[in-house]
Amino acid sequence: MLDLLKPPIEAFQEFVLLSIRAVRNIFRSPHYADDIFIQMDVIGVGSLFIVSLIGLFSGIVMALQMARALTQYGAQGQVGSIVAITLVRELGPVLTAILVAGRNASGIASELGSMKVTEQIDAMRALGTDPIQKLVTPRLIAIAVVLPLLTIISDFIGLIGGYFIASGMLGLTFSEYWTTAWQALEYNDLFQGLLKPFVFAVIIALVGCFYGMRTTGGTQGVGRATTSAVVSSSVWIFVLTAFITYVWNRAFARQ
Amino acid sequence: MLSPDSDTTFVTPADSIILRFEDVSLHFDGTVALDHVSLEVHPGQTYVVFGAAGSGKTVLLKVAVGLARPDSGRVSLFGQEITRLREQDLFDIRARVGILFQEGGLFDSLTVAENVAYPLTNQRTLREAAVASGSSAGNGAVRSVDDRVRESLRFVELEQTLDKFPAELSGGMRRRVGIARAVVSEPALLLYDSPTAGLDPITANTIIALILKERDLRNTATIMVTHRYQDGHLMANFRYNPNSGQIERARGGGDVSQVSTKFLVMNAGRLVFEGTEPELQASQDSYVRKFLRVGGA
Numbered sequence: 001m002l003d004l005l006k007p008p009i010e011a012f013q014e015f016v017l018l019s020i021r022a023v024r025n026i027f028r029s030p031h032y033a034d035d036i037f038i039q040m041d042v043i044g045v046g047s048l049f050i051v052s053l054i055g056l057f058s059g060i061v062m063a064l065q066m067a068r069a070l071t072q073y074g075a076q077g078q079v080g081s082i083v084a085i086t087l088v089r090e091l092g093p094v095l096t097a098i099l100v101a102g103r104n105a106s107g108i109a110s111e112l113g114s115m116k117v118t119e120q121i122d123a124m125r126a127l128g129t130d131p132i133q134k135l136v137t138p139r140l141i142a143i144a145v146v147l148p149l150l151t152i153i154s155d156f157i158g159l160i161g162g163y164f165i166a167s168g169m170l171g172l173t174f175s176e177y178w179t180t181a182w183q184a185l186e187y188n189d190l191f192q193g194l195l196k197p198f199v200f201a202v203i204i205a206l207v208g209c210f211y212g213m214r215t216t217g218g219t220q221g222v223g224r225a226t227t228s229a230v231v232s233s234s235v236w237i238f239v240l241t242a243f244i245t246y247v248w249n250r251a252f253a254r255q
Numbered sequence: 256m257l258s259p260d261s262d263t264t265f266v267t268p269a270d271s272i273i274l275r276f277e278d279v280s281l282h283f284d285g286t287v288a289l290d291h292v293s294l295e296v297h298p299g300q301t302y303v304v305f306g307a308a309g310s311g312k313t314v315l316l317k318v319a320v321g322l323a324r325p326d327s328g329r330v331s332l333f334g335q336e337i338t339r340l341r342e343q344d345l346f347d348i349r350a351r352v353g354i355l356f357q358e359g360g361l362f363d364s365l366t367v368a369e370n371v372a373y374p375l376t377n378q379r380t381l382r383e384a385a386v387a388s389g390s391s392a393g394n395g396a397v398r399s400v401d402d403r404v405r406e407s408l409r410f411v412e413l414e415q416t417l418d419k420f421p422a423e424l425s426g427g428m429r430r431r432v433g434i435a436r437a438v439v440s441e442p443a444l445l446l447y448d449s450p451t452a453g454l455d456p457i458t459a460n461t462i463i464a465l466i467l468k469e470r471d472l473r474n475t476a477t478i479m480v481t482h483r484y485q486d487g488h489l490m491a492n493f494r495y496n497p498n499s500g501q502i503e504r505a506r507g508g509g510d511v512s513q514v515s516t517k518f519l520v521m522n523a524g525r526l527v528f529e530g531t532e533p534e535l536q537a538s539q540d541s542y543v544r545k546f547l548r549v550g551g552a
Contacts, residue, residue, distance in 0.1 A: 114363075122322050123360030127436075128346040128378030 015210050018132065022206065025130070025137040035138035043104050043139075044146030048153070050103070051096050055154030058091050059083060059161025067170055076170045080177040081184030083162035088185060088193040092155035094241050097200035100147055101233040105208035108139055109229035112212025113222035121213065131213070140205040147201035148194050155193065188252045196244055200237050207233040271334060273298055273444050273476050274319055279328030281314060281524075288314040289325065290524035298443070299515060301470060302478040303487035305546045306521035312480040313357060315521070316446045319478070320352050321345040333443070350378040353437030357448040357480075359429045361421040367432050368417040371404045374440045381440050407439040408432070411465055427458035431465065438469050445469065447479040451486055463489045464502045471495040484546050491516035491532045520546065 066082045112135060115121050124131045159181055166172040211229040215221045274296040281289040288311050296302060306312045317323040318330055321337045330338050332348055340348075353374075354360075361370050375381050408414045411431040421429055430450060437445060447466060451459035463486055470477050471494050479490060494505045518535045520528035520543050528535065528543045536547060 117358070118363075119356040119358040119360040120362055122317070123354070123356055123362070125322055125342070126320060126349055126352070126354050126360075127374045128350060128381075130342060 011214075014214065015206070018136065018210055018213065019206050021132045022136040022140050022209070025133045026141065028133070030133065032134055032138050035134065036141050039139050039142030040146050042107075043100065043142055044150060047100055047103055047146075047150060051099055051150045051154050052157050054095055054099055055087075055092065055157040056161040058095055058154075059087060059158030059163075060165055062086055062091065062158070063162035063165035064169075067165060071170075077172065077176060078180060079166050079170060079172065080159075080162065080179070080181035083166075084159060084181035084184045085189065087155050087158040087162075088189050090241065090245070092158060093151050093193055093196035093200065094237060096151045096154045097147065097197060097204065097237045098234055100143070100150065101200075101204045101237060102230055104143065105204045105229040105233040106226045108205070108208030109212040109215075110222055110226045112209060113215035113225040116213060116215040117218050117221060136205075136209040136213070139209060140202065143201040143205040144198060147197040147204070151193065151197040188248070192244070192248050196241060199240055199244065203236045203240065204233045207236065271298070272296065272331070273333060274478075275329075275331040276315075276318075277329040277331075279318060279325045279330055281318060281323060281325045287311075287524040288323075289318060291328070292524070292526050293328075294519070294526065294529070296444070296476050296478065298476055299474045300476050301490050301516040302519060303490055303516060304478065304480045304519045304521060305482060305484070305487065305543075306480075307482070310521040311524040312521055313448050314524075316354070316448050316478065316480060319446060320349050320354065346378060347380050350374070350380045350440060351443050353440060353442040353445045353475075355430070355433045355437045355445075355447045355450055357452060359421070359433050361429055361432060361436070363421055365420075366417065367408070367413070367419050367421065367424070368401075368404050370421065370432060371407050371436045371439050372400050373436065375400045375403060378440070403439055407435040410438065410469070411435045427454050427461065430454065430458075430462055434462070434465050434469070438473075441473060442475065444476045445478070447477070447481075449480055449482070451481060451483055459483070459486070460489075464495075466490070467493055467502055468495040472497060482546070487516075487518060488532065491518075 062083045063079055066079050067076060070076045070078055070082070112121070115124075115135075121131045121135075124134060162181075163174070163177050166177045167174070208229045211225040211232070215225040217224070272295050274294075276292050276294045279289055279292045280287075290311075292311075292315065294302075304312050304315065314323060318325055320332065321330070321340065321342075325338060328338070329336055333351060335348060337345060337348060362373070365373070405414060405417070408417065411434050413428060413431050413435065416424060416428065416432070421432065424432065434447075434450070437447075445466075450462050450466060454462065466477065466479065467490065469475060470490075477490075479486065481487060489502075492505055493502050495501075496503050516532065518528065518530060518532060519526055520535075520540075522542050528538060528540065530538075535543065538544065
C-alpha cells in the first residue's frame with residue numbers, strides 16, 4: 001500500500017518544491033525579462049485569435065440557449081444579463097484557460113521535455129544557470145499576466161456574440177442588450193472573473209513546467225509529458241473553478 | 256597490440272587533488288547507479304571510463320559536478336566538498352569544469368556562437384573575468400567574449416559556423432561545437448560523456464584528436480567516458496605535438512608523465528577495475544575483457 005502511495009506523494013512534493021522555487025525566483029536576480037516578453041508573445045498574442053473565436057461562439061451559443069428558455073417566460077429581454085453573468089463568472093475564464101492549457105501547457109511540457117532528454121537542462125545547470133529561474137519563472141509570470149487579459153477579451157467578444165443573437169433573433173436594441181448586461185454584473189463578479197484566470201494561469205504554467213522538467217525516456221517520454229500536462233491542468237481547472245465558485249458564493253452570497 | 260614503449264605509467268602528482276570520490280553511492284528508484292565508488296583525479300591526469308550501458312558512467316560524471324547528489328559518501332571538487340552545497344553555490348565551482356554531454360546539450364534556440372559564449376556570459380566568475388579583461392583591453396567585454404568564442408571555434412575548426420543553429424549541423428559538428436563550448440572557459444577539469452558515440456570512425460578519431468589537443472596544450476585533467484577501447488588507447492598512447500600540429504604516438508621517457516592515463520571499468524555502479532592500460536590488458540576478469548575484445552585489442 002505504502003509503495004503504491006509513494007510515487008504520487010513524491011511527485012506532489014516535487015511539484016510543491018518547484019512551485020515554491022518558481023515563485024521565490026520572481027523576487028530574485030537574475031531576471032530574464034526578454035524571456036518573459038517572448039513567452040507573453042507566444043502565449044498571449046499566439047492564443048488571441050483562437051480565444052476570440054471561442055469567446056464569440058460561446059456567447060452566441062449561450063444567447064441561443066437562453067433565448068429559447070427565456071422566451072417561454074416572456075423574459076427574453078434578460079438575455080444580456082444571463083450571457084454576461086455566465087460568461088464573466090464561469091464560461092469565459094474556464095474556456096479560455098482550457099484553450100490555453102491545451103495550446104500552451106502542452107507546448108511548455110514538450111519544449112522543456114525535449115530540453116530535458118537532450119541534456120540541455122543539465123547543460124544549463126552546468127553552465128551557471130538555474131533552469132527554474134530561466135525557464136519556469138518567466139513562463140509563470142507571462143501566463144499569469146496574459147491569461148486574465150485573454151479572458152477579458154474573450155468575455156467581451158462573447159458578449160458581442162450574444163448581442164448578434166439578441167438583436168438578430170430576439171429583436172433587442174443595442175441599448176436594451178448592453179444595459180441589462182452591464183447592470184447584471186457586480187464588482188464581485190468581475191473580481192471572481194479575474195481571480196479564476198489568474199489561479200488557472202499559475203496551474204497551467206506550473207503543471208506544464210513540472211511535467212516538462214521531469215521528462216525521462218526520450219521522445220516517447222516527451223509525448224507522455226505533453227499528454228499528462230494537458231490532462232492534469234484541464235482537470236485542475238475544473239476542480240479549482242468549482243472550489244473558487246463554492247468559496248465565493250459562501251463568502252459573497254447575496255442577502 | 257600496444258608496443259612496449261607505448262606503455263603509460265600512472266604517476267600520482269604531488270599537486271592537490273582536483274576531484275575526489277569517497278565511498279559514493281547513489282540509487283535511482285531502487286536501481287543502483289553508483290555503488291561505493293572511490294577515486295581521485297589529479298591535475299594533468301586522464302581517466303578513461305569504460306562500462307556497459309547503464310553501468311553508471313554518465314552518473315559518475317554528473318555526480319562529479321553536482322548535477323546529481325549521492326545518497327551517501329563525499330565528493331570534493333577543487334578541494335571543496337560539494338555533496339551538500341546548494342545549487343547556487345555550485346555555479347562558481349562548476350565554472351572551472353568543462354563538460355561535453357552525451358546528447359550534446361547544445362541549446363537549440365541559440366546560434367553556435369551564442370552556445371559557445373554561454374559559459375562566459377552566464378557563469379558569474381567567468382562573466383566578471385570577461386568584463387575585467389574587456390575593460391583592461393579598452394574595448395569592452397563583448398569584444399573579449401567574441402574573441403574567445405572565435406578562438407574556441409577555430410580550435411575545433413568550425414569558425415565558419417558562428418551564425419548557424421545546432422540543428423543545421425551534422426552530428427560530428429555538433430559534438431565539436433560541444434567541445435568548443437566545454438573548453439572556451441579554459442577549465443582545469445574536462446568531462447567528456449561518450450564523445451564518439453554514434454559517430455563514424457573518421458569523425459570519432461577527429462573528436463579524439465581534439466580532446467588530445469586540448470589535454471596536451473593546456474595540461475587539463477580529463478575524464479572521458481566511452482565504450483570504445485580504441486578511444487582509450489589513443490588517449491593513453493598518443494599526444495598532440497604543438498610544433499607539427501599533429502597527433503603522434505607518445506614516446507617513453509618525458510612523454511610518459513605527460514600522457515598519464517588511468518583506466519576505470521564500471522559494472523552495475525561499481526568500479527570493477529582501476530589501472531593502467533597494460534594492467535587492463537592483463538586483466539583476466541571476463542567483464543573487463545569484453546571491452547578489450549570490442550576494441551580489438
